[in-house]
Amino acid sequence: MRNNKKPKQTNKNKILIPIVVLALIFVTIGAGMSYFKKSLFTVMKVPDFELTNQNNQKISNKDMLGKVYLVEFFFSKCPTICPVMNSNMKHIEETINDKNFGIISISIDPTNDTPEVLKNHARMLGTSSPNWHFLTGNRDYIDQLADQFNIYVGDKEDQAESLNHSGMIALVDQEGNLRSRFDENNSPILYYSGLNYEDKEGKTTSLVGKYHPDREKLIEDIKKLLKQ
Numbered sequence: 064m065r066n067n068k069k070p071k072q073t074n075k076n077k078i079l080i081p082i083v084v085l086a087l088i089f090v091t092i093g094a095g096m097s098y099f100k101k102s103l104f105t106v107m108k109v110p111d112f113e114l115t116n117q118n119n120q121k122i123s124n125k126d127m128l129g130k131v132y133l134v135e136f137f138f139s140k141c142p143t144i145c146p147v148m149n150s151n152m153k154h155i156e157e158t159i160n161d162k163n164f165g166i167i168s169i170s171i172d173p174t175n176d177t178p179e180v181l182k183n184h185a186r187m188l189g190t191s192s193p194n195w196h197f198l199t200g201n202r203d204y205i206d207q208l209a210d211q212f213n214i215y216v217g218d219k220e221d222q223a224e225s226l227n228h229s230g231m232i233a234l235v236d237q238e239g240n241l242r243s244r245f246d247e248n249n250s251p252i253l254y255y256s257g258l259n260y261e262d263k264e265g266k267t268t269s270l271v272g273k274y275h276p277d278r279e280k281l282i283e284d285i286k287k288l289l290k291q
Contacts, residue, residue: 103288104242106243106251106253107240115198117178117197122167122196127167131165131237131288132235133152133155133234134212134233135148135166135233136169136170136216136229137169138170138171141226144230144258147259149168151258151259151275151278153189155285156191156195164194164289165192166194169209171205176199177199185197209228214228214231230256230258231254231256232255233255234281243255243284256268256277258277259271259275261274
C-alpha cells in the first residue's frame with residue numbers, strides 16, 4: 064500500500080531554515096543601510112530667487128535648473144571667513160571643472176557690492192567659470208532669502224551684527240532640490256561647511272587651518288549628483 068504521508072523534517076532542517084532566513088534578513092538590511100549611507104538626502108526645494116550678477120545680468124533659480132550648484136552668503140570686504148569660503152569654492156570649481164556645475168555667491172552688503180565691485184572681486188579671485196555668479200540686490204530681499212535657505216545672516220538693523228553670516232554652504236541638484244549627505248549617525252547634515260579646520264574631523268575652525276573635511280565631502284557629492 065502506498066504511503067502518502069510527507070516525511071517529517073529532521074531536527075537539522077528545523078534549525079537550518081530559521082538561520083538561513085535570519086541571514087538573508089541581515090544581508091538585506093546591510094545592503095539597504097549601505098545604499099542609505101551612499102544616497103543623498105533631499106532637504107527641500109531651493110527658494111525662488113532673482114538677483115543681479117557681476118555682469119549686470121539677472122540670475123534666478125530657474126536659470127540654474129539642469130546644473131548642480133552651491134550657494135553661499137558672503138561680502139567682498141569681509142576680512143575673516145569670506146576669503147576662506149571663496150578660496151574653498153575656487154578649489155571646488157577647479158576640481159570639478161564641469162559645464163554643468165555652478166556657484167551662487169550672494170552678497171549681504173549690496174550697498175558696497177555693486178555689479179562692478181563684484182566683477183572686480185571675481186577677477187581678483189581668478190574665477191574662470193561662467194556659471195559662478197556673484198549676486199547683489201536689495202538687502203531686505205537677501206535677508207528674506209537667507210531665512211528661506213535657513214542660513215544665518217545678521218540683522219541689518221543691528222550695526223554689530225548686520226554683516227555677520229554663517230559659513231554654511233547649500234548643495235543644490237539639477238532639479239532645484241537642496242541635498243545633503245548623512246552623518247555617521249545616519250542623520251542628514253543639511254548643509255556643508257565652507258571653513259577651514261585645525262583637525263581632520265572638522266571640530267575646531269581656523270582661518271589658517273590646513274584641513275577642509277567638508278570641501279572634500281562636497282566634491283564627492285557634487286560628482287555623485289553630476290552622474291545622475
